[in-house]
Amino acid sequence: MTIGKGTLIILATVLAAAVTFLVALRNRRATFLTAENHRGERIPVVLGIAITAGLMVGVLSVLVADFRNHRVVPTAKGTAEILGGILLVFLAGLQDDARPTRTHGLVWHFQQLARGRLTPGIVKLAVSVLAAAVF
Secondary structure, eight states, X not given: OOOOHHHHHHHHHHHHHHHHXXXXXXXXXXOSSEEEOTTSOEEXXXXXXXXXXXXXXXXXXXXHHTTTTXXXXXXXXXXXXXXXXXXXXXXXXXXXXXXXXXXXXXXXXXXXXXXXXXXXXXXXXXXXXXXXXXX
């Protein structure tokens, strides 16, 4: 029995969403990485981890299911580039979240850049744009 391209994409999307939900749910009270929210409360920073885990499982499941047919994924190199882009954006976000002090607002980050200061937000933005352009 052969699964169609559209069905494979839908199944991988559902799997990715389920993994994202389960990882977020499982870690919603995690204390290994927290950040201060706008009310000054410490909250777990797990959404990036959950989304990255879901995307990785989804993309890898398509790669495995489509290994011989190449209906969805034309090349393994293309898939590796997609996974590399996902990981780069995740790591850029993680380095921003791991900082002890929080800075908010895109305007503030660009003001700091204009003053010659490189902020974690600008690093995250630059890595995201580069990952999208290169991969």
